[in-house]
Amino acid sequence: MLWLIEALIGFVLLVGGAVMVAGWIGPDWKIVPGWLSGNVWILPVAAGAVMLPFVIIEPLWRYAVHRWELSGDVVYARSGWLSREWVFVPVSRIQTVDKAQGWFERALGLATVEIRTASHAGSSTIKGLDYEVAARLAEELARRAQELRDDAT
Template identity: 60%
Template sequence: MAHWAIESALLWGLASGLAWGAAAFVDEWDGRRRWDGLLGWLGERVWWLPVAVAAAGVLMTAVTPVWRYRVHRWEVSADVVYTRTGWFSREWLLVPVSRIQTVDTEQGWIERLLGLATIEINTASHAGSSEVAGLPADVAARLAEQLAHRAHDLRDDAT
């Protein structure tokens, strides 16, 4: 969950910084040339934008990790990798181990700082590909190796 919280905080921090910059630009522009009507009304209240973006960022940074943790699930059985994702509409994906072509382990810089990794399970079909994020790095490496060996063994049995 810390990984998702840090990602959300960085994204909303960037959005908030851009909103502050936009508000400063509009305020400076409005100071040189007064706008009338709706633009004048917006120019007078331009500093509400960064405050609203920052408030939304705080709320989303608090809610996003908890929600994602409650929704995202994965399970590996002897012959299927099961993942569930989604915020409002849920997606359940069952990937047969015999159809797995590659299993990749990835680490972004935030994941490296936290000792986490993501495994990406690829099949010939884009729709059949899946990923499991937020695993401890040693678990991800071990799971990727086991899935690759199991997929190899099952493919050999199938042909």
């Protein structure tokens, strides 16, 4: 649902911007070709036609692709929709675990868990979790990281 709302807001902003540009161009502009100045409605319709498949396909695709799992000593996260990213984070290497909520997430009762290691490449973000699941996951990761932490000295 989070990805659908984000896609819809992007769609509305893009088509709304196209409507504003079309209104700004109007029939009096001499810079644009004559066929366009007489048919400025084509701009928002074209923007909507190009973006509509993304609004429909992207949220479904991202939902199908995004996965996470916590095993005994590794957190696995898969994300992306055009390009995919698989991240395996050893629990013993976790330095911090943060929970975050944007205002869309808060309205939907969702949260994001950010797992950080000393290496940026080893860090991971799990977005769109139910708030209670995110809270339990963050607590469990912090507890396991403390138990499994290697002595670096």
